[in-house]
Amino acid sequence: xxxxxxxxxxxxxxxxxxxxxxxxxxxxxxxxxxxxxxxxxxxxxxxxxxxxxxxxxxxxxxxxxxxxxxxxxxxxxxxxxxxxxxxxxxxxxxxxxxxxxxxxxxxxxxxxxxxxxxxxxxxxxxxxxxxxxxxxxxxxxxxxxxxxxxxxxxxxxxxxxxxxxxxxxx
Numbered sequence: 001x002x003x004x005x006x007x008x009x010x011x012x013x014x015x016x017x018x019x020x021x022x023x024x025x026x027x028x029x030x031x032x033x034x035x036x037x038x039x040x041x042x043x044x045x046x047x048x049x050x051x052x053x054x055x056x057x058x059x060x061x062x063x064x065x066x067x068x069x070x071x072x073x074x075x076x077x078x079x080x081x082x083x084x085x086x087x088x089x090x091x092x093x094x095x096x097x098x099x100x101x102x103x104x105x106x107x108x109x110x111x112x113x114x115x116x117x118x119x120x121x122x123x124x125x126x127x128x129x130x131x132x133x134x135x136x137x138x139x140x141x142x143x144x145x146x147x148x149x150x151x152x153x154x155x156x157x158x159x160x161x162x163x164x165x166x167x168x169x170x
Contacts, residue, residue: 003121006117009116019111038154050070081104082102
């Protein structure tokens with residue numbers, strides 16, 4: 001039976017200056033995604049497609065390196081991201097790793113609102129067969145929550161800086 005875990009994070013980010021320009025800013029996909037995620041680990045593949053090497057982490061002494069392909073759709077005032085493909089290095093041969101991502105970032109009259117849901121389904125690696133499923137799933141959920149909190153922190157800081165720079169450039 002596969003392991004499954006999920007984490008959700010909401011964002012409410014007030015923008016005090018130039019908030020009326022946020023819808024136009026969110027149309028700048030490559031720029032916005034680059035400000036939200038670590039640009040050193042992000043590769044633009046063109047036309048709303050990106051590849052992102054999630055920060056590697058250790059789980060029970062195993063180093064895990066997820067890589068996710070992300071599709072991005074921008075409409076006036078809203079940016080939506082979803083995982084289109086994923087792969088996993090570090091747990092040996094794992095053929096059934098599935099990472100799901102659904103995220104939105106929307107301009108409002110007060111600033112930006114967003115929500116991200118990150119999930120993983122994977123078979124229990126043979127190296128971890130002696131660890132109870134519940135322990136692995138709670139650890140996995142903690143890892144996903146940590147990843148989303150890291151992205152939320154980056155968005156709360158770097159995205160606002162980039163938005164201000166973008167406004168200055170216009």
